[in-house]
Amino acid sequence: MTQAANTNVDHTELQADLGWALGVLLRGYAKGAQSVIADVPGGPRGYQVLTSAVDGAATTQLALANKLGIDRTVMTYLLDDLEKAGLIERKPDPADRRARRILATEAGRARLCALQRQLRHIEDRVLGALAEADRARFREMLQTVAVNIDAQDPLHDACSVVEQVAGADPATRPRRRAVS
Secondary structure: OOOHHHHHOOHHHHHHOHHHHHHHHHHHHHHHHHHHHOOOOOHHHHHHHHHHHHHOOOOOHHHHHHHHOOOHHHHHHHHHHHHHOOOEEEEEEOOEEEEEEEEEOHHHHHHHHHHHHHHHHHHHHHOOOOOHHHHHHHHHHHHHHHHOHHHHOHHHHHHHHHHHHHHOOOOOOOOOOOOO
16 A cells, blocks of 8 residues: 555544554553563463462462463463462362462562563553543543443343344334345
């Protein structure tokens, strides 16, 4: 595509496109974050597991695998590597001795703290166009959306609409247009 062909792009529409903006932010963040977490066993997944272990969200190995969307077998290898690095430990769950609880070690807590400081610098660079107060607010809003994303399941909403329409009185149902 030539440079002249690109002039037909409506930059206002492009900048208002959520997917485009999220893609640009993600690429900018990922580029910097990769260098920060490159030596964490398992890379980004290892970082997520370590974060979950430190904040207490890693109840059991299976629950953590389900929460993070990681295959159980992959999770086992990932935990093996994190344990070998001294960042986490697995302990029998008192409620179910077959299950394993994932706990951060002191070294794991210290490592996560250092990683988070480095990642904050990356975030500040990516969000550099915003004032400090706006960065904090943006992070809060993004966290709210991320934590509640499952509650906003668009498939569930679409199914509800279909169920409502299917159960509606035929006289009030939307009519299909004839296809020519």
